[in-house]
Amino acid sequence: MPHSERGMVVGLFGGSFNPPHQGHALVAEIAIKRLRLDQLWWMVTPGNPLKSRNQLAPLAERLAESERVAADPRIKVTAFEQTLGTSYTANTLARVKARNPHVHFIWIMGADSLQTFHKWQKWQEIARTFPIAVIDRPGATLSFLSSKMARTFGFARVDEDDARVLWKKRAPAWTFIHGPRSGLSSTAIRNGSSHSDAE
Structure with missing residues (x-):
C-alpha cells in the first residue's frame, strides 16, 4: 500500500481502468x-468480478497507463490488491482499515457505478466501512437517486x-458531488469510440 501519515485524509478510487482515461483523472x-x-x-484492480476478463489488458499495462493519466503528485497509482490477494472491494477495504487505523479514508466512485453497486459483494458492509463520495458522471446525474444504495x-x-x-463523518455517510463531467468511457474506447452516455 502507498505510504500515508497519521491523520491524513485519503481517497480510495478503485477500478479496472481498462483503459484509464481523462474521465477518470477528472473524477480524481x-x-x-x-x-x-x-x-x-x-487502485488498479487485477480484475472485476462483475466484468468479463476477455478484453482485460495486462495489469502492468493498465498501471503504466494510469501513471501517465494521473499527473497530480497527490495521486498514488497502486495495485496492492494483487499483493493482498483480495478480489472483492469489501475485503480490500477491511484490510486497508486494519493496516491504517489512524488514516481517514473515503471511498470514491463514479455515479455511473451506483446503479450496480448493490450487486457488489457485501455492498452494505462497504458503505459501513468508510464514507463514500459519489462523483457525477454523464447520464447518472438524475438516476443516482433511484439506486438501491441511495434508497x-x-x-x-x-x-x-x-x-x-x-472524512469526519462516521460511516455510513455519503455525498453526491456535482461538477465538470467527461463523456469518456473505457468500454467505448475499447470498442473503438470515445464517448458513451452510460460511462
Missing part, C-alpha cells in the same frame, strides 16, 4: 479538490456543501 481531481484530500490512491442509505446522505468534512 474533483475528489481531491472537493474532499480536501491529502492523497488519492488510484437504502438515504438517511446517511451528507449535503454536498459539507463534502470537505465528509
Whole structure:
C-alpha cells in the first residue's frame, strides 16, 4: 500500500481502468479538490468480478497507463490488491482499515457505478466501512437517486456543501458531488469510440 501519515485524509478510487482515461483523472481531481484530500490512491484492480476478463489488458499495462493519466503528485497509482490477494472491494477495504487505523479514508466512485453497486459483494458492509463520495458522471446525474444504495442509505446522505468534512463523518455517510463531467468511457474506447452516455 502507498505510504500515508497519521491523520491524513485519503481517497480510495478503485477500478479496472481498462483503459484509464481523462474521465477518470477528472473524477480524481474533483475528489481531491472537493474532499480536501491529502492523497488519492488510484487502485488498479487485477480484475472485476462483475466484468468479463476477455478484453482485460495486462495489469502492468493498465498501471503504466494510469501513471501517465494521473499527473497530480497527490495521486498514488497502486495495485496492492494483487499483493493482498483480495478480489472483492469489501475485503480490500477491511484490510486497508486494519493496516491504517489512524488514516481517514473515503471511498470514491463514479455515479455511473451506483446503479450496480448493490450487486457488489457485501455492498452494505462497504458503505459501513468508510464514507463514500459519489462523483457525477454523464447520464447518472438524475438516476443516482433511484439506486438501491441511495434508497437504502438515504438517511446517511451528507449535503454536498459539507463534502470537505465528509472524512469526519462516521460511516455510513455519503455525498453526491456535482461538477465538470467527461463523456469518456473505457468500454467505448475499447470498442473503438470515445464517448458513451452510460460511462
